[in-house]
Amino acid sequence: MKLALEKGFYFPSCEIYADAPAGFWEYGPTGLKVKNKLIDLWRREIVRRDGMLEIDGSQIMSRSVFEASGHIENFTDPVIKCTECGSTFRADRLISERIGKDIPERTPNDEIDEIINSEGIRCPSCKGKFGITTRFNMMFRVEIGPSAEEAYLRPETCQTIFVDFPRVYKTMRGKLPLGIAQLGKSFRNEIAPRQSLLRLREFYQAEVEIFCNPSKLDSLPFFDELSNTTLRISTDGLSVEEVTTNEGLKGGLLPNKLVAYYLSILADFYSKTGIDMKRTRFRKLGENERAFYASIAFDFEVETSVGWLELVACNYRSDYDLRGHSTVSKQNLAVIDPSDQSKILPHVFELSMGIDRSIYAILEHSFYEDSEHDDRVVLRLKPYLAPVLVGILPLVNRNGLSEKSQIIHSELKREFDTYYDDSGSIGRRYRRLEQIGVPFAITVDKITLQDDSVTVRQRDTMQQERIKVSSLKEYLRRSLQTS
Amino acid sequence: MKLALEKGFYFPSCEIYADAPAGFWEYGPTGLKVKNKLIDLWRREIVRRDGMLEIDGSQIMSRSVFEASGHIENFTDPVIKCTECGSTFRADRLISERIGKDIPERTPNDEIDEIINSEGIRCPSCKGKFGITTRFNMMFRVEIGPSAEEAYLRPETCQTIFVDFPRVYKTMRGKLPLGIAQLGKSFRNEIAPRQSLLRLREFYQAEVEIFCNPSKLDSLPFFDELSNTTLRISTDGLSVEEVTTNEGLKGGLLPNKLVAYYLSILADFYSKTGIDMKRTRFRKLGENERAFYASIAFDFEVETSVGWLELVACNYRSDYDLRGHSTVSKQNLAVIDPSDQSKILPHVFELSMGIDRSIYAILEHSFYEDSEHDDRVVLRLKPYLAPVLVGILPLVNRNGLSEKSQIIHSELKREFDTYYDDSGSIGRRYRRLEQIGVPFAITVDKITLQDDSVTVRQRDTMQQERIKVSSLKEYLRRSLQTS
Numbered sequence: 001m002k003l004a005l006e007k008g009f010y011f012p013s014c015e016i017y018a019d020a021p022a023g024f025w026e027y028g029p030t031g032l033k034v035k036n037k038l039i040d041l042w043r044r045e046i047v048r049r050d051g052m053l054e055i056d057g058s059q060i061m062s063r064s065v066f067e068a069s070g071h072i073e074n075f076t077d078p079v080i081k082c083t084e085c086g087s088t089f090r091a092d093r094l095i096s097e098r099i100g101k102d103i104p105e106r107t108p109n110d111e112i113d114e115i116i117n118s119e120g121i122r123c124p125s126c127k128g129k130f131g132i133t134t135r136f137n138m139m140f141r142v143e144i145g146p147s148a149e150e151a152y153l154r155p156e157t158c159q160t161i162f163v164d165f166p167r168v169y170k171t172m173r174g175k176l177p178l179g180i181a182q183l184g185k186s187f188r189n190e191i192a193p194r195q196s197l198l199r200l201r202e203f204y205q206a207e208v209e210i211f212c213n214p215s216k217l218d219s220l221p222f223f224d225e226l227s228n229t230t231l232r233i234s235t236d237g238l239s240v241e242e243v244t245t246n247e248g249l250k251g252g253l254l255p256n257k258l259v260a261y262y263l264s265i266l267a268d269f270y271s272k273t274g275i276d277m278k279r280t281r282f283r284k285l286g287e288n289e290r291a292f293y294a295s296i297a298f299d300f301e302v303e304t305s306v307g308w309l310e311l312v313a314c315n316y317r318s319d320y321d322l323r324g325h326s327t328v329s330k331q332n333l334a335v336i337d338p339s340d341q342s343k344i345l346p347h348v349f350e351l352s353m354g355i356d357r358s359i360y361a362i363l364e365h366s367f368y369e370d371s372e373h374d375d376r377v378v379l380r381l382k383p384y385l386a387p388v389l390v391g392i393l394p395l396v397n398r399n400g401l402s403e404k405s406q407i408i409h410s411e412l413k414r415e416f417d418t419y420y421d422d423s424g425s426i427g428r429r430y431r432r433l434e435q436i437g438v439p440f441a442i443t444v445d446k447i448t449l450q451d452d453s454v455t456v457r458q459r460d461t462m463q464q465e466r467i468k469v470s471s472l473k474e475y476l477r478r479s480l481q482t483s
Numbered sequence: 484m485k486l487a488l489e490k491g492f493y494f495p496s497c498e499i500y501a502d503a504p505a506g507f508w509e510y511g512p513t514g515l516k517v518k519n520k521l522i523d524l525w526r527r528e529i530v531r532r533d534g535m536l537e538i539d540g541s542q543i544m545s546r547s548v549f550e551a552s553g554h555i556e557n558f559t560d561p562v563i564k565c566t567e568c569g570s571t572f573r574a575d576r577l578i579s580e581r582i583g584k585d586i587p588e589r590t591p592n593d594e595i596d597e598i599i600n601s602e603g604i605r606c607p608s609c610k611g612k613f614g615i616t617t618r619f620n621m622m623f624r625v626e627i628g629p630s631a632e633e634a635y636l637r638p639e640t641c642q643t644i645f646v647d648f649p650r651v652y653k654t655m656r657g658k659l660p661l662g663i664a665q666l667g668k669s670f671r672n673e674i675a676p677r678q679s680l681l682r683l684r685e686f687y688q689a690e691v692e693i694f695c696n697p698s699k700l701d702s703l704p705f706f707d708e709l710s711n712t713t714l715r716i717s718t719d720g721l722s723v724e725e726v727t728t729n730e731g732l733k734g735g736l737l738p739n740k741l742v743a744y745y746l747s748i749l750a751d752f753y754s755k756t757g758i759d760m761k762r763t764r765f766r767k768l769g770e771n772e773r774a775f776y777a778s779i780a781f782d783f784e785v786e787t788s789v790g791w792l793e794l795v796a797c798n799y800r801s802d803y804d805l806r807g808h809s810t811v812s813k814q815n816l817a818v819i820d821p822s823d824q825s826k827i828l829p830h831v832f833e834l835s836m837g838i839d840r841s842i843y844a845i846l847e848h849s850f851y852e853d854s855e856h857d858d859r860v861v862l863r864l865k866p867y868l869a870p871v872l873v874g875i876l877p878l879v880n881r882n883g884l885s886e887k888s889q890i891i892h893s894e895l896k897r898e899f900d901t902y903y904d905d906s907g908s909i910g911r912r913y914r915r916l917e918q919i920g921v922p923f924a925i926t927v928d929k930i931t932l933q934d935d936s937v938t939v940r941q942r943d944t945m946q947q948e949r950i951k952v953s954s955l956k957e958y959l960r961r962s963l964q965t966s
Contacts, residue, residue, distance in 0.1 A: 014545045030655075145504070146571040153625070189626075
């Protein structure tokens with residue numbers, strides 16, 4: 001956290017102001033590079049790999065959209081307000097803290113009131129009595145134009161995908177199964193935002209909705225490509241079974257080939273982010289835990305210093321969404337499946353990824369204090385996720401070394417993310433680079449002027465090798481390969 | 484426009500719903516690729532080239548931010564409401580249409596009332612009388628948390644940059660001049676949004692704020708690199724002078740080296756987008772036209788079928804913003820200029836680019852009906868901006884050509900944007916690719932099976948050459964170079 005604030009990874013929004021609202025964070029120059037590279041990786045390893053179509057839609061959407069999606073009715077948290085000091089709390093959270101047991105956020109209001117009475121729960125601020133439980137809708141409302149038409153900031157990016165599905169399917173000559181992807185912001189008016197990137201009111205989602213023919217969930221053309229992927233599955237939230245995709249299917253841990261295939265794509269993607277896969281699991285959710293639209297649900301979770309953290313919600317939403325939008329818009333959203341010319345309302349399986357949380361987890365899993373070398377702090381980020389790929393350091397600032405270093409720097413900087421640093425001892429400069437995860441440091445020394453070679457130092461091993469300046473680009477390009 | 488809708492470039496938001504609000508558009512799969520590639524080009528040719536720092540901040544910001552920025556007071560449009568039917572109009576626009584002369588949007592309300600009376604302007608819908616002019620604030624208001632704290636969706640991305648400046652300057656070891664860049668969404672509650680991407684309520688900006696020492700606007704280290712750039716400048720909105728940057732400075736068309744340098748970077752960037760630079764101009768704005776915070780202003784404009792279109796606002800905002808935020812936040816935002824250790828409140832010059840409009844202009848300037856070849860419709864997009872770089876087409880679907888084509892396709896698809904098409908005659912398939920601007924089409928034929936070569940057809944010349952499959956990647960990579 002200290003590193004994040006001091007090195008430009010992320011920091012609170014509007015921080016110079018006393019009225020800065022909680023739950024809003026900014027990416028600084030270092031963090032933004034990691035974020036953009038993670039998104040590139042997602043595009044390459046999930047979207048392009050599977051031939052998905054990606055769209056980018058508006059964040060403000062009309063009221064009808066959220067009537068159809070169920071968010072106006074269901075996307076609420078239970079709140080209680082102190083009758084004396086007026087403080088407001090999320091009822092389920094406060095109760096969980098008091099009785100030491102999670103209660104579902106969808107527990108009916110009267111049951112919550114009962115628990116508060118029977119447990120004698122009072123306001124933590126003033127010990128006052130609570131009024132009855134009400135529901136607080138977590139969508140942000142906005143008003144459009146002088147006539148103040150009611151609209152909302154979308155609470156999940158996927159609603160755009162559902163509403164745009166008919167046009168995209170038609171104009172892009174779609175075939176089922178068809179993945180439609182979107183990267184963008186969503187907004188949730190959380191009652192109690194949590195620290196830094198973990199529970200934000202404005203956050204990035206990378207969502208994929210796979211539209212499929214529900215009668216063909218077990219005939220998937222590319223399934224074999226991933227059938228030997230390792231998956232770690234937990235059905236009880238405690239123990240984990242490590243199986244291949246094929247074994248998971250045969251043993252009944254996974255419901256069908258389609259779900260199995262996309263969980264495998266996801267696992268393969270995360271194995272390339274540097275997250276320690278031994279500290280991850282797909283947790284199968286019970287009926288009480290699933291979102292209101294999901295009939296099968298797995299959460300992809302990662303173990304961190306704050307416990308198990310959900311990074312991706314994988315939900316089989318069936319035709320819940322298209323049916324809802326069809327009813328409210330009075331449009332027929334059924335399409336032709338070209339494989340057998342049947343007309344169907346597709347079902348949907350989604351991978352709903354939280355980008356900010358993923359970055360948090362990647363940074364934490366990459367963080368390393370090297371006790372064998374002066375407790376140096378190293379972020380062991382993959383080269384293709386590092387904010388800066390290479391530092392360029394003149395050994396000293398005389399004898400023409402700065403000039404030579406500048407030349408090398410300007411040759412590399414349009415293609416790669418580079419950092420030029422000539423201040424302080426070479427050891428301190430190495431430390432600064434290691435802290436933000438720079439995998440390579442080029443040092444320009446006296447020998448460079450003689451034979452046009454530099455030393456390239458590797459962040460993790462600290463080993464150095466001499467490389468010709470003319471081979472640097474190729475060397476760096478190779479390091480960016482993901483497989 | 485028809486092409487945009489039919490080929491997945493862009494289309495209206497929430498279009499299946501009757502209550503879809505105007506002024507919101509979506510990027511389809513084809514348009515999104517163009518958008519992302521344009522942003523990559525901006526990063527390479529402006530942000531990286533100049534060594535700027537890029538950040539990514541929240542879209543919702545606290546009320547104080549917009550008190551300080553002046554938006555709560557000044558970011559308003561004059562509106563008039565019909566006393567009979569209740570229709571609301573933007574007063575300045577309605578008057579301009581009636582009297583055939585532009586009136587500034589900042590004309591005082593009583594002057595507007597006077598014009599409406601003296602010209603006898605009545606409601607266009609029902610001929611009713613108008614009430615008096617009022618001001619409509621164009622920011623979208625949102626309420627945060629159960630206590631409904633007042634906040635706003637930012638109307639320009641740069642406010643994030645100003646508010647974050649102190650931390651970014653400090654943690655990233657800043658030196659003046661320092662460019663801080665941001666790509667993101669802004670929101671303006673327009674009273675009358677215009678067609679498609681031209682005046683949106685939710686839109687993308689790519690903004691750069693250059694923080695500088697106002698006493699050093701003529702000492703710029705990299706100035707010479709761009710001093711021979713061609714700039715087309717108009718001071719009266721009618722005639723254009725074409726000069727080099729150096730000539731513009733000497734002749735007094737440009738106020739100082741800093742402004743001259745960044746306008747040159749911008750011109751150089753747009754010359755790489757495929758926009759016809761002969762149909763562009765930097766228009767110097769008069770005092771009445773400038774935004775409320777600008778003391779020098781140039782609009783970069785492009786000639787299109789809807790007239791001259793502003794793509795970038797280039798404003799010298801002086802210390803207006805940092806001073807405002809300093810006053811309201813009661814924080815001292817002055818920094819040390821390391822070059823002479825003086826403590827100053829930096830001035831700001833900005834390049835505020837509209838991404839959506841730029842895409843509109845690029846598409847329009849690339850559109851070409853080839854009267855010599857069956858009126859084929861071609862989008863002559865640069866390869867590095869094309870939604871798809873290469874199409875892969877088996878000449879026929881038998882004799883193993885499909886299988887061979889699929890192999891080539893899967894080798895290329897993770898690195899490049901590809902499109903596989905095996906339906907219809909080869910001529911029709913070429914046409915489909917040309918319409919969305921695909922620069923290359925690979926055809927797999929009988930000879931391919933013999934010597935592992937394919938034909939590569941160029942979109943613009945329609946010429947074909949035979950290339951070995953093993954050389955394809957290098958061939959395609961070379962086409963993506965920007966210079």
